[in-house]
Amino acid sequence: MAYRDINKKRAYYRAWSLNHRELLKTYRDKWRITHEKEIKAYGVKRNKRLKHDCLMAYGGAFCVCCGEKNEMFLTLDHKNNDGAAHRRQIAKLAGYAFYSYLRVQKFPQTLGLQVCCYNCNCGKNANGGLCPHKGDWA
Ligand SMILES: [Zn+2]
Numbered sequence: 578m579a580y581r582d583i584n585k586k587r588a589y590y591r592a593w594s595l596n597h598r599e600l601l602k603t604y605r606d607k608w609r610i611t612h613e614k615e616i617k618a619y620g621v622k623r624n625k626r627l628k629h630d631c632l633m634a635y636g637g638a639f640c641v642c643c644g645e646k647n648e649m650f651l652t653l654d655h656k657n658n659d660g661a662a663h664r665r666q667i668a669k670l671a672g673y674a675f676y677s678y679l680r681v682q683k684f685p686q687t688l689g690l691q692v693c694c695y696n697c698n699c700g701k702n703a704n705g706g707l708c709p710h711k712g713d714w715a
């Protein structure tokens with residue numbers, strides 16, 4: 578039967594879904610299982626986009642040291658090597674949690690962040706703050 582009154586229809590649906598919680602949950606679980614690939618792909622795409630937005634907000638999608646352009650290799654680097662201290666400050670956020678934190682904060686420019694590849698980032702940390710590309714490594 579068709580409801581003329583949209584509010585009545587809504588109330589009916591609400592009551593129905595309260596009485597069929599388990600059934601609805603089963604539907605959702607089923608959907609999640611049959612759409613696992615799409616859900617995962619969507620997550621990957623969303624994360625890529627999030628990371629890209631962060632890279633662009635902090636100077637562009639390339640390593641400031643060696644010019645690496647593959648975003649898979651890129652990360653955000655703390656110019657003043659105070660990454661650990663800063664991360665402690667913002668509750669040990671890492672990876673995508675850190676990226677979404679930045680987006681929520683509208684990409685603050687006061688954090689001293691720059692784009693670096695993992696190589697230069699690690700090299701810099703291992704070499705006391707200066708990437709081995711820049712010398713001081715024999
Ligand atoms: Zn690099």
Ligand SMILES: [Zn+2]
Nearest residue numbers: 642697708710
């Ligand atoms: Zn480098």
